[in-house]
């Protein structure tokens with residue numbers, strides 16, 4: 001217990017003052033005091049360089065080796081068909097008017113900005129001869145299969161059997177149908 005009349009925090013202050021002195025930070029020390037310079041230079045010097053990073057593991061190196069760009073016409077085509085057939089597989093059984101419009105708009109946009117002019121021009125002709133049918137999931141995926149076959153035929157590729165389109169491009173593997181579009185497969189009045 002501190003004697004009465006003296007500051008009860010006195011011992012604490014004394015300990016802090018002693019500690020400060022040991023660190024050469026006396027209360028009356030000017031900022032440019034020579035005793036502080038080693039400490040200041042310590043805090044202002046640039047950080048030590050990091051040690052070199054270890055080499056990436058072989059599986060990452062293999063991925064880095066694979067070509068990512070520029071893509072070929074074939075690669076873009078495969079990726080685009082994959083997206084389109086997946087959109088069709090996930091298309092609602094009972095699409096809203098907006099969803100039907102979106103499907104048509106998507107195809108029209110593709111025929112204008114597809115990143116291969118010759119393909120886009122050809123697809124425009126394909127769409128003119130085969131207007132988008134998107135009244136239901138089944139109708140849209142069958143229509144897409146048909147127009148994909150039109151493109152296949154023009155390129156001398158094998159014709160895909162459209163009765164197998166659901167087996168090839170099924171709905172996404174999402175637990176609890178979490179990937180379904182909002183209100184997608186409920187019977188809802190057209191908006």
Ligand SMILES: Cc1cc2nc3c(=O)[nH]c(=O)nc-3n(C[C@H](O)[C@H](O)[C@H](O)COP(=O)(O)OP(=O)(O)OC[C@H]3O[C@@H](n4cnc5c(N)ncnc54)[C@H](O)[C@@H]3O)c2cc1C
Pocket residue numbers: 073074075076077078079080081082085110114118119120122123144145146147148149151152155157159160165168
């Ligand atoms: C809109 C569009 C227009 C194109 N136009 C041209 C063009 O004018 N000239 C050109 O050189 N390339 C064009 N391409 C690219 C071309 O269609 C192919 O994508 C590319 O040649 C690669 O072919 P692929 O043999 O790997 O299979 P892709 O035709 O890309 O098909 C990918 C996969 O889809 C499946 N599949 C094939 N046919 C069907 C079908 N009918 N229904 C459902 N699934 C099917 C198969 O499993 C196949 O492996 C176009 C692509 C798109 C998206």
